[in-house]
């Protein structure tokens with residue numbers, strides 16, 4: 001059993017907790033100081049209720065509600081709080097995983113089942129008492145389901161998915177809400193007529209079980225495995241052409257992917273960092289159920305993060321791609337035809353580049369970086 005903790009509107013909640021004047025008012029945290037010329041980096045629930053969400057240009061957010069409260073992002077404050085929460089959770093002496101800045105997982109397999117809910121309640125109460133912010137907890141038999149459960153009753157929720165409500169819960173959740181199903185795999189399954197998580201279960205029952213062994217403890221144990229891998233690049237000038245920006249994201253994604261494969265690692269979290277005159281410093285991450293070390297896939301996830309900035313492509317000066325949530329690449333039989341084909345292609349490309357030199361063969365789009 002896994003107990004997944006997902007902080008509610010983390011950055012915005014921290015700001016509200018620190019400044020009681022902001023409590024309950026629609027609030028956005030901006031990527032940088034200038035409130036009219038940046039991007040929403042986090043929105044509290046009062047702002048979300050108005051249709052404001054992270055990634056939206058602040059100008060747009062203000063056009064929705066002109067009295068919006070604004071605080072510039074203070075990453076060090078959020079990292080500090082995240083680490084304090086991690087320390088608090090260590091106190092439970094259960095295998096613990098730092099999944100992202102606002103998500104944590106406890107392996108509660110050794111914990112009595114009937115006490116799991118009271119443990120979840122206690123953790124929520126502890127977090128609230130110490131930091132004056134709320135978390136949503138999901139409890140289920142594996143990583144994927146517990147993460148899904150944590151999302152169902154946000155904010156301040158506690159949801160258990162077990163045998164008694166498994167079907168009923170999965171029927172209610174549309175497939176694209178499932179971690180890792182927002183992209184191509186999800187679309188191809190939707191095209192086959194699968195609509196809800198329950199449809200997926202009926203077609204691929206193993207999908208919800210394959211993740212059972214996925215829990216990777218990294219609670220500060222000495223571990224030769226790196227925490228993340230990244231590449232970044234500062235462009236010679238501010239780049240206006242979105243194709244060139246996309247080409248760089250692809251190239252950096254491929255560079256990270258090659259290193260992951262060399263070390264037999266796969267990643268679940270992609271972090272994209274962009275810097276430009278209009279957006280300031282923007283960083284966001286996306287965690288998916290499906291592990292990858294495929295540069296194309298990493299790039300697709302990074303582009304999805306960039307899409308949060310809106311339909312208009314911003315001017316870009318520097319780009320970074322990082323992969324986190326790393327684990328050993330344990331071979332699994334690909335489920336979809338497309339995956340089998342990709343796997344063969346990547347192996348062939350690695351062999352060619354190993355034999356004839358790095359970058360002998362490369363994705364066509366990266367030619368725009370030359």
Ligand SMILES: [Mg+2]
Nearest residue numbers: 006007008102
């Ligand atoms: Mg969260």
